Amino acid sequence: MDLNDPIAAIRGIGPKKAQRMNNIGINSVEDLLNHFPRGYQDRREVTPVSNLQNGIPALTCGIVSMVVKEASRYKKQQILRILVEDSLPGGEATTMEVVFFHVNYLESQFKKGESYYFYGIPKVEWGKRQMIFPEFFPANSPQASVQARTILPLYPLTYGISQAELRKWVRTALAPPCEFKEYLPNDVMQDSRLCSLDYAMHKIHFPDEKDELKAAKYRLIFDELYLLQLGLMLLAQKNKAGQPGLLMNGDAKPFMDRLPFRLTDAQDRIMHEMFSDMVSGKRMNRLIQGDVGSGKTVLAALGLYKAVISGYQGVLMAPTELLATQHGKTFKTLFQGLVRPDGKEINIALLTGGMKTADKRMLLSQLANGELDIVIGTHALIQPGVEFHRLGLVVTDEQHRFGVEQRMHLNEKGHTPHILVMTATPIPRTLAVILFGDMDISLLDEKPAGRQEIITKVSDDLHRPDVYLFVEQELKRGRQVFVVTPLIEESDTLDVKSTEEVFAQLQKEFSAFRVTCLHGGMPRKDKDAIMLDFAEGRIDLLVSTVVIEVGIDVPNATVMVVENAERFGLAQLHQLRGRVGRGEEQSYCILISEGNSAYAKQRADIMAASADGFYIAEKDLELRGPGEFFGTRQHGLPELKLADLTRHIKILEEAKVRAASTLLKDPGLSGYPILQEKAKLLFERGLNL
Numbered sequence: 001m002d003l004n005d006p007i008a009a010i011r012g013i014g015p016k017k018a019q020r021m022n023n024i025g026i027n028s029v030e031d032l033l034n035h036f037p038r039g040y041q042d043r044r045e046v047t048p049v050s051n052l053q054n055g056i057p058a059l060t061c062g063i064v065s066m067v068v069k070e071a072s073r074y075k076k077q078q079i080l081r082i083l084v085e086d087s088l089p090g091g092e093a094t095t096m097e098v099v100f101f102h103v104n105y106l107e108s109q110f111k112k113g114e115s116y117y118f119y120g121i122p123k124v125e126w127g128k129r130q131m132i133f134p135e136f137f138p139a140n141s142p143q144a145s146v147q148a149r150t151i152l153p154l155y156p157l158t159y160g161i162s163q164a165e166l167r168k169w170v171r172t173a174l175a176p177p178c179e180f181k182e183y184l185p186n187d188v189m190q191d192s193r194l195c196s197l198d199y200a201m202h203k204i205h206f207p208d209e210k211d212e213l214k215a216a217k218y219r220l221i222f223d224e225l226y227l228l229q230l231g232l233m234l235l236a237q238k239n240k241a242g243q244p245g246l247l248m249n250g251d252a253k254p255f256m257d258r259l260p261f262r263l264t265d266a267q268d269r270i271m272h273e274m275f276s277d278m279v280s281g282k283r284m285n286r287l288i289q290g291d292v293g294s295g296k297t298v299l300a301a302l303g304l305y306k307a308v309i310s311g312y313q314g315v316l317m318a319p320t321e322l323l324a325t326q327h328g329k330t331f332k333t334l335f336q337g338l339v340r341p342d343g344k345e346i347n348i349a350l351l352t353g354g355m356k357t358a359d360k361r362m363l364l365s366q367l368a369n370g371e372l373d374i375v376i377g378t379h380a381l382i383q384p385g386v387e388f389h390r391l392g393l394v395v396t397d398e399q400h401r402f403g404v405e406q407r408m409h410l411n412e413k414g415h416t417p418h419i420l421v422m423t424a425t426p427i428p429r430t431l432a433v434i435l436f437g438d439m440d441i442s443l444l445d446e447k448p449a450g451r452q453e454i455i456t457k458v459s460d461d462l463h464r465p466d467v468y469l470f471v472e473q474e475l476k477r478g479r480q481v482f483v484v485t486p487l488i489e490e491s492d493t494l495d496v497k498s499t500e501e502v503f504a505q506l507q508k509e510f511s512a513f514r515v516t517c518l519h520g521g522m523p524r525k526d527k528d529a530i531m532l533d534f535a536e537g538r539i540d541l542l543v544s545t546v547v548i549e550v551g552i553d554v555p556n557a558t559v560m561v562v563e564n565a566e567r568f569g570l571a572q573l574h575q576l577r578g579r580v581g582r583g584e585e586q587s588y589c590i591l592i593s594e595g596n597s598a599y600a601k602q603r604a605d606i607m608a609a610s611a612d613g614f615y616i617a618e619k620d621l622e623l624r625g626p627g628e629f630f631g632t633r634q635h636g637l638p639e640l641k642l643a644d645l646t647r648h649i650k651i652l653e654e655a656k657v658r659a660a661s662t663l664l665k666d667p668g669l670s671g672y673p674i675l676q677e678k679a680k681l682l683f684e685r686g687l688n689l
Contacts, residue, residue: 001029001172001173001175001177001178002029003028003029003030003033003178004028004029004030005028005029006018006027006028006029007021007022007026007027007028007029007031007032009029010029010032010169010172010173011172012165012168012169012172013169016160017160017161017165020158020159020160020161021158021161023158024156024158029173032169032170032173033170033173033174033201033205034641035155035156035166036204036205036220036641036642037153037154037155037204037205038154038155038156039153039154040151040152040153040154040207040213041057041119041151041152041154042151042210043059043119043147043148043149043150043151043152044149044150044151045059045149046059046060046061046117046148046149047059047060048060048086048094049062049084049085049086049094049095049096049129050086050094052096052122052124052129053122053124054122054123054124054125055121055122055123056121056122057119057120057121058119058120058122059117059118059119059148059149060096060117060118060119060122061087061115061116061117061118061139061148062084062085062086062087062096062115062116062118063084063085063087063113063114063115063116064082064083064084064110064111064112064113064114064115064116065083065084065085065095065112065113066081066082066083066112067080067081067082067083067107067110067112068080068081068082068083069081069107078102078103078104079099079100079101079102080099080100080101080103080106080107081097081098081099082097082098082099082100082110083095083096083097083098084096084097084098084116084118087115087139094129095129096118096122096129096130096131097128097129097130097131098118098130098131098132098134098136099130099131099132099133100132100133101132101133109136114138114139115138115139115140116136116137116138116139117136117137117138117139117144117147117148118131118134118135118136119134119135119136119147120132120133120134120135135147150206150208151206151207151208151209151210151213152167153167153170153205153206155167170205170206171206174201174202174205174206179198180196180197180198180201181197181674182196182197182198183197183672183674183675183678184197184223184226184675185662185665185672185675187661188226188658188661188662191658192222192654192658194218194219194222195215195216195218195219196219197219197223199215199216199219200215200216200219200220201216201220202216203215203216204216204217204220217642218651220641220642221642221643221648221651222651222654222655224640224641224642224643225643225648225651225652225655225656226655226658226659227678227679228640228643228655229652229655229656229659229660230659230662230663230669230675230679231679233659233660233663234663234669234679244281244282244283244416245277245278245280245281245282245283245284245416245418246278246283246310246312246392246415246416246417246418247278247279247281247310248278248279248306248307248310248312248392248393248418249279249310250305250306250307250308250309250310250311250341251309252271252275252302252305252306252309254309254338255301255302255305255334255335255338256302258334258337258338259298259334261448263295263298264295264446264447264448265446266290266294266443266444266445266446267295267298267299267444267446269442270288270299270442270444271299271302273286273440273442274286274299274302274303274306274420274442275306277418277440278303278306278307278310278393278418283416283417283418283419284393284418284419284420284440285418285419285439285440286419286420286421286439286440286441286442287421287422287423287439287440287441287442288300288420288421288422288423288442288444289423289427289441289442289443289444290422290423290424290443290444290445291424291444291445291447291578291612291613291614292424292574292575292577292578292579292613293447293448293451293578293581293582294424294444294445294446294447294448295444295447295448296397296422296424296444297327297330298334299422299444300316300395300397300420300422301330301331301334301335303393303395303418303420304316304331304374304393304395305335305338305346306393307392307393307418308340308346308373308374309340309341310392311341311390311392312390312391312392312393312417313367313370313372313373313374313375313388313389313390313391313392313414314373314374314375314391314392314393314394314395315374315375315376315377315381315388315391315393315394315395315413316331316374316375316376316377316395316396316397317377317378317379317381317382317394317395317396317397318376318377318378318397319378319397320378321352321353321354321378321524321528322527322528322531322532323397324350324352324376324377324378325350325352325528326553327376327397328348328349328350328376331348331374331376332348335348335374340373346373346374347366347371347372347373347374348372348373348374348375348376349363349366349367349372349374349375349376350375350376350377351363351375351376351377351378351380351381351386352377352378352380353378353379353380354524354525355380363375364385364386364387367386367387367388367389368387368388368389369389370389370390381413382413386413387413388413388414390414391413391414391415391417392414392417392418393417393418393419393420394413394414394417394418394419394420395420395421395422396419396420396421396422397422397423421439424575424578425571425575427617443614445614451581452581452584452585452586452587453581453611454560454577454580454581454587454588454589454611455586455587455588455589456577456588456589456590456591456607456608456611457588457589457590457591457608458565458590458591458593458604458605458607458608459590459591459592459593460592460593460594461592461594464592467561467590467592468509468510470559470588470590471510471541471559471561472510474558474559474588475510475513475540475541478556479556479557479558479559479585480534480537480539480540480541480542480554480556480557480558480559481540481541481542481557481558481559481560481561482542482544482548482557482559482560482561482576482579482580483502483506483541483542483543483544483561483562483563484543484544484545484546484548484560484561484562484563484576485498485499485501485502485543485544485545485563485564486545486546486563486564486567486568487499487545499517499518499519499543499544499545500517502543502563503515503517503543506541506543510540510541513540513541514538514539514540514541515539515540515541515542515543516530516533516534516539516541516542516543517542517543517544518530518531518542518543518544518545518547518548519544519545519547520545520546520547527547530542531548534554534557535553535554537556546568546572546576548576548579553582554579554580554582555582555583555584556583556585557579557580557582557583557587558580558581558583558585558586558587558588559580559587559588559589559590560576560577560579560580560587560588560589560590561590561592562576562589562590562591562592563592564592564593564594565591565592565593565603565604565607566593566594566600566603566604569620570603570606570607570616570617570619570620570623571613571616571617571620573591573607573616574607574613574616574617576589577589577607578613589607591604591607591608599623602623603623606619621645662675
């Protein structure tokens with residue numbers, strides 16, 4: 001059987017079963033073998049019935065002495081009770097009751113006087129032993145040789161597929177002549193003391209000993225992280241060595257002289273890093289990671305100005321029309337009166353999906369013939385027909401909101417333009433190295449002078465009247481307030497406040513003020529209109545979902561109330577908190593939490609104690625793990641099946657060293673064709689080697 005064969009090639013998998021497997025991403029034999037167990041049942045020891053312990057899963061063996069059927073409360077359903085006597089040497093004369101509910105057909109499966117294996121969770125109380133709905137099979141059956149006295153895998157399942165079926169199909173797929181070709185270099189195998197791939201793939205499914213499973217897991221986790229690092233290093237090679245950068249020697253002093261404030265030390269440091277890239281002759285590929293309000297926008301403007309006075313065009317892509325519009329207003333203010341090398345005033349325009357056709361046609365014409373210097377917009381920028389005369393710098397804001405495909409489309413609008421990526425989402429340093437291993441990372445870890453720390457308080461439903469009293473005081477002072485909820489509508493399954501429920505309540509509570517509701521289910525135009533009204537002071541209190549997590553600046557907003565704060569991740573709470581504190585007034589964030597667990601308290605304490613987004617992000621990663629913190633798919637990273645970026649840091653560091661060593665010896669991986677192919681397939685678009 002070939003690894004590339006369709007899943008239906010395995011005996012026992014018909015069209016219906018194949019479709020169910022396809023639904024969970026298992027299309028080929030190789031997909032099946034890469035569907036790794038989520039856990040294991042250790043059945044190597046058979047426990048006498050007399051030694052069973054309450055609540056501890058075990059395999060036992062006994063002789064059936066009685067089979068009794070009882071009627072249940074439901075007419076057509078039966079309860080099957082089986083009395084089993086201990087049949088193991090050394091066991092006491094002990095009995096156990098095995099119970100099955102609502103399965104009429106099972107009675108014929110048991111014969112008095114015969115021995116059976118049972119695997120399940122025993123209930124041991126008052127000297128009585130019971131197993132409810134255990135797995136079972138005759139002691140003298142072929143099943144016994146496969147399922148008893150062994151370690152069995154437990155797979156993630158889908159409807160209509162059982163563990164027994166999956167185990168059988170995997171055994172069939174692993175049977176000779178199945179063999180996995182080794183693709184790691186010999187020195188990597190030896191230096192990292194790895195077992196062979198063939199051994200690992202067999203033992204990850206059916207280990208005979210725990211040490212075999214440990215060796216198999218280590219090898220496969222190493223493979224995932226080694227390939228990830230290898231792919232990122234190849235991307236970095238392509239961006240830095242393989243692509244010469246555009247030389248941009250224009251002087252940014254005229255822009256600096258017009259700024260109404262001094263750059264912070266952090267901004268000054270990153271500006272010099274950017275400018276050094278732009279004059280180096282190599283392509284800039286830099287991520288600016290800065291907390292909310294740390295001053296990333298002015299750095300983007302500096303980079304774009306340098307590109308324009310060097311004879312190039314620049315583009316900035318934002319995730320929402322609202323944010324793009326805000327950037328457009330900010331940039332027109334910053335660039336007012338500044339000119340190009342030919343003496344003409346720098347021309348800035350906004351391109352969005354909702355533009356009139358005639359206006360859009362004119363803008364695209366100006367962009368293509370070079371009359372337009374800087375264009376700011378949304379994903380409309382990557383549409384066919386958007387052509388640049390001489391694109392030199394691409395800036396992407398809040399990059400995690402875009403897929404890899406979108407960013408690549410924009411980068412390809414020019415001939416190797418410099419790339420600047422900005423994010424206010426605090427990404428843990430450990431994770432940033434993985435997600436952006438192909439980029440130079442600049443940390444904007446200092447806020448502009450005059451920004452006050454936001455005071456964060458934790459409250460609960462009992463103290464809600466105190467919270468509302470404080471909100472009313474701020475509203476009477478002419479300030480504005482955000483109230484954020486986790487849901488749009490009331491839920492039957494979750495005991496949390498909904499946007500509509502809170503909105504109705506606050507309309508009554510603050511009837512003297514202008515209260516409005518905003519959520520992601522609204523049409524885009526309505527959302528934008530509401531946010532604009534709030535920004536311009538026509539709304540006092542805005543009840544919203546997390547749709548405002550990335551929004552426009554509202555300097556007059558001084559209070560952020562988060563309902564059911566226990567439902568949000570720490571990094572997201574920090575993002576929401578950053579919606580206030582944009583002006584000179586003291587601002588506040590109030591987290592109303594209904595969670596009473598130690599975990600909920602720990603999270604609340606972290607938020608109240610720190611305003612450092614990077615520290616909070618590290619804690620968020622520790623508490624939730626990378627799967628919840630970030631969906632790796634949206635970054636174009638491969639799905640990690642076994643590796644965990646928090647628990648396997650040491651293996652990651654080892655893999656990084658080995659990957660660097662491999663590329664040092666063979667930069668193009670020409671001597672390792674299988675390894676090269678695997679590296680190329682890592683990312684959505686592959687690596688152009």
